[in-house]
Amino acid sequence: MSGGPLPPPDGLVAGAVEALSSARHVCVLTGAGISAESGIPTFRDALTGLWASFRPEELATPEAFERDPEFVWQWYEWRRELIRSSQPNAGHLALVRLARLAPSLTLVTQNVDGLHQRAGSPLVLEYHGNILRDRCVVEQIVAERSPGGGGNLPRCASCGGLLRPDVVWFGEMIPVEALVAAEDAANDCDVFLSIGTSSLVYPAAGLAEIALQRGVPVIEVNPSPTDLTRHADFVLRGPSGTILPALVEALGQGDSARNPQ
Numbered sequence: 064m065s066g067g068p069l070p071p072p073d074g075l076v077a078g079a080v081e082a083l084s085s086a087r088h089v090c091v092l093t094g095a096g097i098s099a100e101s102g103i104p105t106f107r108d109a110l111t112g113l114w115a116s117f118r119p120e121e122l123a124t125p126e127a128f129e130r131d132p133e134f135v136w137q138w139y140e141w142r143r144e145l146i147r148s149s150q151p152n153a154g155h156l157a158l159v160r161l162a163r164l165a166p167s168l169t170l171v172t173q174n175v176d177g178l179h180q181r182a183g184s185p186l187v188l189e190y191h192g193n194i195l196r197d198r199c200v201v202e203q204i205v206a207e208r209s210p211g212g213g214g215n216l217p218r219c220a221s222c223g224g225l226l227r228p229d230v231v232w233f234g235e236m237i238p239v240e241a242l243v244a245a246e247d248a249a250n251d252c253d254v255f256l257s258i259g260t261s262s263l264v265y266p267a268a269g270l271a272e273i274a275l276q277r278g279v280p281v282i283e284v285n286p287s288p289t290d291l292t293r294h295a296d297f298v299l300r301g302p303s304g305t306i307l308p309a310l311v312e313a314l315g316q317g318d319s320a321r322n323p324q
């Protein structure tokens with residue numbers, strides 16, 4: 064978790080604060096970048112260590128799992144351990160506070176790490192599932208592991224079928240509840256906040272496009288340019304663990320001034 068004094072709001076932050084302060088409904092989309100400061104590598108910046116020479120498009124697919132489930136499971140077990148030993152950072156915590164300040168906020172995450180929930184965000188739409196859950200490939204339901212296992216591969220306790228991580232791979236459908244609720248939020252919000260995502264993977268990246276088409280202010284928080292950057296109304300350049308606390312702090316100060324006790 065990052066500490067220390069926050070930088071003063073600059074002009075862009077002030078504009079973003081103004082947009083947020085008058086918003087009735089804020090839609091937030093997060094990506095791997097928000098968890099980078101928790102020590103979880105992003106997908107397209109770097110796959111570190113043992114996995115440095117593999118691309119997500121080669122590992123996060125049903126075809127890769129069919130070809131070599133043991134190899135894919137090794138990647139997921141490595142990431143599970145990393146996630147279990149990590150903590151939410153200042154960016155995750157700032158979003159908990161933002162949800163208290165905004166009249167209504169929908170938090171959509173592409174992340175599978177559960178760090179928003181651990182930070183205290185009450186309602187999180189998990190667009191790409193959750194890495195810490197197992198799903199039975201036969202029954203297609205979240206399942207418990209059979210204690211006996213099956214060689215090196217985990218098996219379903221109820222039917223003995225092969226288990227896989229409960230995540231969404233390329234070419235697979237987004238869970239329908241999250242898909243519909245996120246699209247509804249993008250269609251209803253009056254500010255859209257895109258945080259720590261390369262905006263390359265669809266349909267998640269299409270949510271900001273819905274907001275742009277509606278003429279709703281779009282704020283991007285990212286240290287690097289993305290495909291969304293040139294369309295966004297406010298681009299807050301920097302790590303979300305620094306930018307989001309500053310943004311929410313400035314919003315909270317304005318809120319106190321508007322609503323003195």
Ligand code: BJW
Binds near residue numbers: 099100194
């Ligand atoms: C910081 C930071 C700091 C660094 N602070 N920021 C339309 C056009 C073209 C293709 C398609 C399309 N529609 C669908 C597709 C196909 C495909 C797709 O999008 N392909 C693209 C590669 C082009 N989409 C799908 O297949 C999706 N399903 C689907 O569409 O179903 C319908 C259908 C079915 C069948 C046929 C046809 C249609 C499913 C997508 C599933 C994605 N799954 C993954 C893996 C999840 C499981 C796992 O974790 O293992 O999800 S892939 C990976 O990418 C993961 C992420 O959620 C996702 C997005 O990545 P994200 O979060 O943006 O991370 P990065 O690494 O890309 O970016 C990090 C960013 O953080 C960078 O910008 C940094 O600068 C920044 N950053 N430090 C803030 N400190």
